[in-house]
Each structure stands twice: as C-alpha cells, then as structure tokens.
Amino acid sequence: xxxxxxxxxxxxxxxxxxxxxxxxxxxxxxxxxxxxxxxxxxxxxxxxxxxxxxxxxxxxxxxxxxxxxxxxxxxxxxxxxxxxxxxxxxxxxxxxxxxxxxxxxxxxxxxxxxxxxxxxxxxxxxxxxxxxxxxxxxxxxxxxxxx
Amino acid sequence: xxxxxxxxxxxxxxxxxxxxxxxxxxxxxxxxxxxxxxxxxxxxxxxxxxxxxxxxxxxxxxxxxxxxxxxxxxxxxxxxxxxxxxxxxxxxxxxxxxxxxxxxxxxxxxxxxxxxxxxxxxxxxxxxxxxxxxxxxxxxxxxxxxx
DNA sequence: AGTTACAGTTTACATTTGTAATCGGTCGGT
DNA sequence: ACCGACCGATTACAAATGTAAACTGTAACT
Numbered sequence: 001x002x003x004x005x006x007x008x009x010x011x012x013x014x015x016x017x018x019x020x021x022x023x024x025x026x027x028x029x030x031x032x033x034x035x036x037x038x039x040x041x042x043x044x045x046x047x048x049x050x051x052x053x054x055x056x057x058x059x060x061x062x063x064x065x066x067x068x069x070x071x072x073x074x075x076x077x078x079x080x081x082x083x084x085x086x087x088x089x090x091x092x093x094x095x096x097x098x099x100x101x102x103x104x105x106x107x108x109x110x111x112x113x114x115x116x117x118x119x120x121x122x123x124x125x126x127x128x129x130x131x132x133x134x135x136x137x138x139x140x141x142x143x144x145x146x147x
Numbered sequence: 148x149x150x151x152x153x154x155x156x157x158x159x160x161x162x163x164x165x166x167x168x169x170x171x172x173x174x175x176x177x178x179x180x181x182x183x184x185x186x187x188x189x190x191x192x193x194x195x196x197x198x199x200x201x202x203x204x205x206x207x208x209x210x211x212x213x214x215x216x217x218x219x220x221x222x223x224x225x226x227x228x229x230x231x232x233x234x235x236x237x238x239x240x241x242x243x244x245x246x247x248x249x250x251x252x253x254x255x256x257x258x259x260x261x262x263x264x265x266x267x268x269x270x271x272x273x274x275x276x277x278x279x280x281x282x283x284x285x286x287x288x289x290x291x292x293x294x
Numbered sequence: 295a296g297t298t299a300c301a302g303t304t305t306a307c308a309t310t311t312g313t314a315a316t317c318g319g320t321c322g323g324t
Numbered sequence: 325a326c327c328g329a330c331c332g333a334t335t336a337c338a339a340a341t342g343t344a345a346a347c348t349g350t351a352a353c354t
Contacts, residue, residue: 008310015237018283022281022284028332034284037285041313042314042315043314045314047314049312050332066320066322077242077245080239083238084231085250092165092227095224099227099231100231101264102227102231106228106232109279113247115272116248117268121251121264121268125261129255130259136166158341159343191343194301195343197302198303212351214351215302
C-alpha cells in the first residue's frame with residue numbers, strides 16, 4: 001500500500017470535489033462555471049482549490065490539448081465515510097448513538113435508504129454490546145460519567 | 148436569543164471539552180493532568196486550548212480562590228449534533244444515506260442505542276420520500292448523476 | 295515575611311485554509 | 325505573424341489551528 005495517508009479535504013475543497021465526483025471528469029472551465037454560480041467565488045479562488053486538490057492527490061489530471069481533464073483519485077463514498085468517521089471518533093463513545101439518532105432525524109433520506117439503515121441496524125442488534133462506556137477520561141470514567 | 152452564533156470547536160479543543168463535559172466542572176489542573184496522559188501535550192498547550200474555549204464562549208469560568216472552575220457553556224449533545232450535521236450537510240444529499248449506513252456499520256453502539264435508531268427510522272419510513280436527488284450541481288444534475 | 299509553585303494571560307510561530315491577484319505560456323483567431 | 329483569451333502556476337495575505345514558551349500575579353508554606 002502506497003498512499004495510505006488518506007488525504008484531507010477542506011470544506012471549500014469539498015465543493016470542488018462534489019462537482020468532479022458528480023461529473024466523473026471535467027475541465028476547470030466547467031468547475032469554475034458551476035461553482036461561481038453556487039458561491040460567489042472568483043475564478044482565481046477556484047483555481048487555487050483545484051490546484052491544492054491535485055497537489056494533495058485528491059484529483060488526477062490528464063493533459064487534453066492546452067488544458068487538463070480532472071478526475072477524482074479518491075472515491076466520494078470513501079471521502080464521506082472518512083469524514084464522518086473522523087468526526088464521530090473524536091466524540092465520546094458512549095454518546096455517539098444519541099448523536100447519530102439526532103442526525104438521522106434531521107437528515108432527509110429516501111425510503112430505500114431508510115429501509116437499508118434499518119436492515120443494517122437489525123443485523124447489528126444481536127451482536128451489539130449491552131453498553132458502550134464513556135472514553136473521555138484516560139482511565140475509564142467510572143461513576144463520574146452518567147447519561 | 149443572544150449568542151446564536153454556534154461556536155466552532157476545533158479538534159484539539161474538542162479533547163478539552165470532553166473532559167469538562169464528562170466531569171461537569173473542573174479546574175485546569177485536572178484538565179491538564181488528564182489530557183497530558185492521553186496526548187503528549189505540554190501544560191502550556193492545554194492552557195492555550197482552555198483559554199481559547201473560554202474566549203469562544205464554549206466554557207464558563209467561576210473564580211474559586213486563586214483558580215477557576217470551568218463548566219461547559221454549550222451542551223455536549225448539542226456540539227455533537229452540530230458537528231455531524233455540518234459535516235453531512237456539505238455532502239451530496241443523495242449519498243448521505245449510504246454514508247450513514249457505512250458509519251453505522253463501523254460504530255459500536257449499545258443494544259439500546261441500536262434499538263432506538265431502529266425506532267427512529269421506523270417512524271421516519273412512512274414519510275420518507277421515494278428519492279432524494281443529488282444537489283452537487285447548481286441546476287439539479289439530471290441524468291449525469293447516477294449512484 | 296519571603297519564596298515557591300502554580301493559575302491564568304500574553305506572545306510566538308509554523309501550518310492549513312479561505313480568498314484572490316498576477317504571471318507566464320499557448321491555442322485560436324485575424 | 326500577432327494579439328487576445330484562457331489555462332495552469334506562482335505569489336499573497338489574513339484568519340484559524342496546533343503547539344508551546346515566557347510572563348505575571350498571588351496563594352500557600354516555611
């Protein structure tokens with residue numbers, strides 16, 4: 001395994017990636033046009049973001065005449081998983097379930113997605129531990145860590 | 148409503164908050180001792196983080212003799228929700244469900260939590276739309292945006 | 295009363311991120 | 325053959341973040 005370093009994509013860069021992920025491949029012209037509509041970013045700003053993503057190894061480039069064609073080097077689902085997991089991992093293990101519950105309530109999802117989540121959880125239920133303990137303190141936070 | 152600005156807590160600051168959330172209230176001594184164990188941060192580093200959190204309005208201080216007692220000004224669950232929601236919101240609406248599925252698979256949760264999530268989803272199922280469309284492109288990404 | 299030890303504040307500095315102007319090369323048109 | 329439009333690269337700069345030393349004041353112990 002070579003590039004196991006899991007590139008970090010910043011918020012602004014994320015916007016660029018979404019365009020490329022969605023279009024599978026594009027040139028900077030298209031990216032700039034689309035993004036300049038959504039945000040009011042100057043073309044120069046978007047070029048910078050593209051440049052950084054290429055340097056970071058998130059986008060690949062293929063010379064096409066005078067310009068480049070950009071393609072994602074890291075899969076969207078992969079980036080999404082990593083971002084969410086990183087966020088969750090830095091939170092108290094005991095409270096993750098509740099946090100996810102709130103997120104589920106507020107996230108609009110298709111029937112199919114909801115059903116799929118139910119299935120995943122149903123499969124998870126049997127092996128789920130009776131309790132997951134707080135891991136906020138070095139030792140284990142016995143007693144002082146309720147609800 | 149005064150401070151509706153939703154303070155942003157950085158990764159390193161998050162560690163400090165977790166200590167305070169768990170202990171409900173503490174002094175810097177305790178925070179420093181606990182954190183110095185988990186990470187190898189110098190006391191000065193932790194002091195800086197505490198100071199920034201106070202300035203940001205995430206921690207409250209109460210003079211107690213020569214030192215301060217710190218208490219959380221923002222609730223943990225609230226911070227967790229905000230962090231996760233912000234992360235999710237910047238992702239393609241169409242793919243959020245799948246990403247959450249992956250996260251659910253990898254997150255250890257208690258039986259009670261899993262069951263709770265199932266309930267939340269079951270309640271959500273009837274009103275869930277048949278499809279949630281990709282919102283990565285300005286227009287709506289018809290056609291060019293499959294799974 | 296003097297000194298120590300530690301709490302909180304100020305200052306420091308490199309890196310990352312957001313935001314953007316400018317430069318340099320080239321493709322296409324006249 | 326030349327000029328302009330445009331692409332990608334270089335440079336810029338402030339704010340946030342990670343990491344930490346230095347400074348200041350004062351409570352506690354001798």
